Amino acid sequence: xxxxxxxxxxxxxTLWAAVTINFFLPRLMPGxxxxxxxxxxxxxxxxxxxxxxxxxxxxxLPTGNLWDQYVSYLQQVVTLDFGVSFxxxxxxxxxxxxxxxxxxxxLVGLVTVIAFIGGTxxxxxxxxxxxxxxxxLPTIGGSFASAFPYFWTALLLLFFLGYVLRWFPSSGxxxxxxxPGLNWQFIGDAAYHAALPAVTILVTSxxxxxxxxxxxxxxxxxxxxxxxxxxxxxxxxxVALRYAARNAILPNLTSFGLALGGVVGGSLLVEQVFGYxxxxxxxxxxxxxxxxxxxxxxxxxxTVSVLVANFxxxxxxxxxxxxxxx
Amino acid sequence: MLxxxxxxxxxxxxxxxxxxLGLFLxxxxxxxxxxxxxxxxxxxxxxxxxxxxxxxGTTAAGEDVLSQLLHGAQVSLLVGLVAGGLSTVVAVLIGLxxxxxxxxxxxxxxxxxxxxxxxxxxxxxxxxxxxLQGGGLIMIIAVVVITGWAWGAxxxxxxxxxxxxxxxxxxxxxxxxxxxxxxxxxxxPNMLSLIVGSFFGxxxxxxxxxxxxxxxxxxxxxxxxWGTMLFWAQNSNALLTGQWALLFAPGLxxxxxxxxLTLINFGVDGISNPxxxxxxxxx
Numbered sequence: 001x002x003x004x005x006x007x008x009x010x011x012x013x014t015l016w017a018a019v020t021i022n023f024f025l026p027r028l029m030p031g032x033x034x035x036x037x038x039x040x041x042x043x044x045x046x047x048x049x050x051x052x053x054x055x056x057x058x059x060x061l062p063t064g065n066l067w068d069q070y071v072s073y074l075q076q077v078v079t080l081d082f083g084v085s086f087x088x089x090x091x092x093x094x095x096x097x098x099x100x101x102x103x104x105x106x107l108v109g110l111v112t113v114i115a116f117i118g119g120t121x122x123x124x125x126x127x128x129x130x131x132x133x134x135x136x137l138p139t140i141g142g143s144f145a146s147a148f149p150y151f152w153t154a155l156l157l158l159f160f161l162g163y164v165l166r167w168f169p170s171s172g173x174x175x176x177x178x179x180p181g182l183n184w185q186f187i188g189d190a191a192y193h194a195a196l197p198a199v200t201i202l203v204t205s206x207x208x209x210x211x212x213x214x215x216x217x218x219x220x221x222x223x224x225x226x227x228x229x230x231x232x233x234x235x236x237x238x239v240a241l242r243y244a245a246r247n248a249i250l251p252n253l254t255s256f257g258l259a260l261g262g263v264v265g266g267s268l269l270v271e272q273v274f275g276y277x278x279x280x281x282x283x284x285x286x287x288x289x290x291x292x293x294x295x296x297x298x299x300x301x302x303t304v305s306v307l308v309a310n311f312x313x314x315x316x317x318x319x320x321x322x323x324x325x326x
Numbered sequence: 327m328l329x330x331x332x333x334x335x336x337x338x339x340x341x342x343x344x345x346x347l348g349l350f351l352x353x354x355x356x357x358x359x360x361x362x363x364x365x366x367x368x369x370x371x372x373x374x375x376x377x378x379x380x381x382x383g384t385t386a387a388g389e390d391v392l393s394q395l396l397h398g399a400q401v402s403l404l405v406g407l408v409a410g411g412l413s414t415v416v417a418v419l420i421g422l423x424x425x426x427x428x429x430x431x432x433x434x435x436x437x438x439x440x441x442x443x444x445x446x447x448x449x450x451x452x453x454x455x456x457x458l459q460g461g462g463l464i465m466i467i468a469v470v471v472i473t474g475w476a477w478g479a480x481x482x483x484x485x486x487x488x489x490x491x492x493x494x495x496x497x498x499x500x501x502x503x504x505x506x507x508x509x510x511x512x513x514x515p516n517m518l519s520l521i522v523g524s525f526f527g528x529x530x531x532x533x534x535x536x537x538x539x540x541x542x543x544x545x546x547x548x549x550x551x552w553g554t555m556l557f558w559a560q561n562s563n564a565l566l567t568g569q570w571a572l573l574f575a576p577g578l579x580x581x582x583x584x585x586x587l588t589l590i591n592f593g594v595d596g597i598s599n600p601x602x603x604x605x606x607x608x609x
Contacts, residue, residue, distance in 0.1 A: 010437075013437070014437075014440070014441060014444070017437075017441050018441070018445060021441075021445070025453065025454075025457075026457065029457035029458065030457075030458070140339070143585060143588045143589065143592075144581070144585050146588070147530070147534075147580075147581050147582075147584035147585040147588055148577070148581045149534055149537050149538060149541070149577060149580050149581065149584075150538070151537075151538060151541050151556070152537075152556065152576075152577030152578075152580065152581065155556065155560070155565070155573055155577065156573070156574070156577070158565065159565050159570065159573055162565075163565050163566065215595070219599070257444070258443050258444065258477075260446075261443075261444060261445065261446035261447060262446070262447065262448070264446045264448075264449070265446050265447055265448025265449060265451075266448070268448060268449065268452070269448070269538055269541070269542070272542065273560075283449065283452065284452075284542065287452055287453075287455075287456040287542075287544070288543070290456070292456075295453060295456060296453075298449075299449050299450070299453045302446055302449045303445055303446060303449070306444060306445070306446050307444055310444050
């Protein structure tokens, strides 16, 4: 119980630190992001006082009390009010983020879990059959594929399967003709559009899980209790899965939480290539249009999502490994 | 040091990796001699496919793809070496002190490192690069170092912690050595393999990060690097015109270079963890 409270406290502290970093980032930069943002926004028409206040709180003004800015920034974060985007004027930043977030969450979340489970099983197999082709193929293939830049895998798949063979759509998250909503026709269409981005993330992230699991598994297989289990005449599969893999998976789970940030980052590039209207695509558009308010809010959203995912993994770790519950 | 290299190279995968890396180093050094044309010359017919005059075709702006590809090796190698090296230096300084110190300072460093570990690197890089537009290669290196040191620091810290309680450290403490000397003269040489390993890891990450940022057009788009080649390729719709060599070649080079460093790390792993060694002495 005490441990759970400590974890919760640490999580809250990390969350606060991330929010604060997001506050100081534009203020530490050379130039004046707030002025640039206000100038860009003025091109779209008159800027209301509320909008001006929102941008000033978020990006900072050369004059003005830092503490007051910080307080109104925290208010913004709590109420999720980040002003209006000037790329997509007059839509508000919060609306845009809320539109984009589900696509990325479903795509990245689902694929990452599949990749982790698949990669871990392949890693167990590779370590168990060490020295055979079942080891060599996933290990070498995995380390080669994980060195692929995400955007390049995406470009290749898009080129061959999207443009040359025309098996898959080349951009978007659903067809213009389909009706967004909870019906089978739309879900099927969305899955069809998500196939290429999903395969890209799967191919590039699978290798890391295979290698990590294989290495910890090899170390675990050398431990005495594994030899003892084998000497007891237990079935090979029982020894591999219930004895060795059960213990080898723990360090991998920690790296699962940490690698999540990398996968999210990679998926940003993947979305950009496929024109997939998720968080990455929106962030990229915000960056090239110097839409700083949108960019700051996106960065905060992405960071907070990864932090929450890590927190959940941390809790799961406590369930799986009783020793950490002390 | 020679024995060190020998152990690494006794691993078959590391040998392959070292061969690929060596090839890229040669290409990078001799790029001006090897490339058939000036990589910036844009007086050829644009958007051509492969031909005898241009083995990999020309870009939409009329530059020779092969010449650009060979010169692109320089940027990736430079970024890998400098950004990987600087991240490793930061990781060593912070990781070792963090592992040796106890009490509140260690807890505070712990918090900062964990924060840097969980904040997703690429979005942070993109945001930093968006503010620092026009910074060129130096900006990219700085951004990569800021976001890339934490992983190495964590690995080195846990090894420092386990070495701290060894007898030779206790002996050094009793003979009255200063903490900085104990950490960097006594402990550091014992974890050289881990440091080398985290250098190759950081260099791989740096190369991939540079290519990603350049591909998004956030670096200096007039620099010739594999990432900017892909940026221009996509901007000029090479996908539609079917110039597969222009899309294929730079990415393959990035992937091969990054793989070579990962493969070398298999050999480095064998030094610190003999169970992962291969060959005759393994079993």
